[in-house]
Amino acid sequence: MGFPETRGRAKTLLNRYVSGDSGPPPAVFLDRLLDCAKRFGFDLDSMVFSYLLNSYVRANRIGDAVDCFNRMVEVEIYASVEYVNIVMTALVRRNMFEEARELYGTMLGRGVGDCATLNVMMRACLKEGKPEAAEEYFRKARGRGIAADAALGLFVRVLIRVWLWRDMKSCCELFSELLEVGLSPNTGVYTSMICDFRNVNNMEAAIELHQKMITEGIPCDVKTYIALINGLLRKGDLQSASDLYSKMLSKGITPDINTYTVLINGLCCKRQLEKARKTLEYMNRRRMTARVHIYTALIVGHFK
Template sequence: MLVSARLILYRITSAAAITTTNPTTTIAVRCLKTVASPTIADRGRGVSKDDYYATIHHISNIVKRDIYMERTLNKMCMSSIVNSELVYRVLRNCCHCGVESFRFFNWARSNHPQYDPTTVEFEELLMTLARTRHWETMWKVAHQMKSQDLPISPSVVSFIIEHYGKHGLIDQAVELFNRLKNFNCPQTTEIYNSLLYALCEIKNFQGAYALIRRMIRKGCVPDKRTYSVLVNGWCSAGKMKEAQEFLEEMSSKGFNPPVRGRDLLIDGLLNAGYLESAKALVRKMTKEGFVPDVGIFNSLTEAVCKSGEVDFCISLYNDVCRLGLCPDIETYKIMIIAASKVDRIDEAFKILHRSIEDGHRPFPSLYAPILKALCRTGQFDDAFSFFSDMKVKGHPPNRPVYTMLIKMCGRGGRYVEAANYLVEMTEFSLLPMSQSFDMVTDGLKNCGKHDLAQKMEQLDISLRGI
């Protein structure tokens, strides 16, 4: 019964076969008629984008869900619109359906002689089959590409090798690596890195180290990912000493990593979850007068703040700034949020003022944590003054900031100010939440401000059109 219903849904051979009780199918036929032009890519000539993408979506759903996909697609009579762009978009939409994508690709090739697949569709299908672990089918498609003299790009090969590695199929990854000449694909640094990643996934560090020696012998220059893959692998296995020795050896051979070795070690320790070791290494660096990379510093402080050690982050931030670290906007965001959460409001203000001195115009998520901390500690007058200052010097407050401020005012019994912010929101065309109105009106009534409460109720009604 379910199969029959599905077939009825997709029976769209002609408009005569459509009934008014099935609007989904009716829309699909209209879309097919609209896009049925010889130049589907030129959608500017009378073919709307909505119709085009609706058709892609409808075909993709057939590929994903219809047991009798080929028969349903044949009944749609869409030979005039099957081309490389359409096939690619459908394959991309069905990137987690390996067998179904393969069937659709074969249907498009066998039933439409005018369709000549390009490298783009082949490679999209290869990645889908690798993602869904249909390895044998993937190799069949690769040999089809070879028979048509279509090369496989290094990025696709890297994708496949890494998926082999994720599933522990290192022999297959090495086999693909060794057979690349047969597919007109060079062994680039990107591909070496992918095989290196696969070896590290199974903790074969000896093989990974041998691969790097071969890589250098063949004239491929290691890049940042080469170092980070191996260092991350060693750190995840608790082999920090080996990672450090590897970096020192590569440096002595003249292959200095694009970022400093200690930064790579910190990143590797963070990725492996060794937070205390990463903190100790950064502390050692700062004592010796070295400054970590700003990206590494951001990753470290974010991880440490999540663990609740905000004081350590603030102290470290002050130290590295004295040593010459140039914070970016992400640094300011992390530190302001962290300092505000533990009511280190003076520190949060210092960090905010430094960001302004560096030329950054404060945006809502940067000043909202300070605003909330001031309200939480009962400093409402300072909060209101600060908020007014930010409306002038920073980016305009958004709906979440107003909602938070109104909520904090309610908690502190400042219902008149909360009512004023509700009105202010409407002046900026920001629709307040109904819960905000309820809280403010109830609070005003309890305070004896019945006239103001009535005005708030009338404003709520007028805004919502009740």
């Protein structure tokens, strides 16, 4: 199964088989697959079983994917961690948190897991409204030596929720601990935090973070500016939003469709229809296709 074309055919066959209405339970099918390989003397590498897991997820048979994984563990077959993470992600998306935790525990017991696995479990905790549990997963994973760089952004989202739900002191302590272990917040992390503050209408804190980025030499990207401009327009601070937009342009950052959508929607909400119209005209000159949200905002703005 080492050749790419062979693996490709295996993936296609498994997808077709699993997507069908008939067929034995996953554990039975797995046993038959192993028996067939033994009988005809060919090898099955881990990717075949990874493809099988993924096929169940693609067919929206998440319970069967979990059953298949558990049977793999019983017969000491190990699928690629990338594909097991796909199963875990599917569980979390469907709010099957208990099943995700059980799968995570099984993975740890077998020494399987990486930063992406940690991210999935932390997202599950945040989705459940349990930031403290997400924080605990992060600490334990770090204690086991799992490289946490990829989980940094999500961990900071945990920090910000602790900040918002408990007190400033708790967040500062956790943030200091993050820095002590050598994890340095980047543009994405700060932008994520700014978005969280914007979402709870705390633009003062969002602006302070923006200033901290500038002080520490961390570059702001178009997403950072969109989050700030959006929050300022929500507050009705058109002048500050306009100044920030001008600053973004002076930095050589090119506005994208999301930038113009935020601008036009904010201007329309404050009945600045002429400015909104000119922004749309500028978009048209740049040959950017306006989204339906932009036209909806303009229409609603005229009837306010």
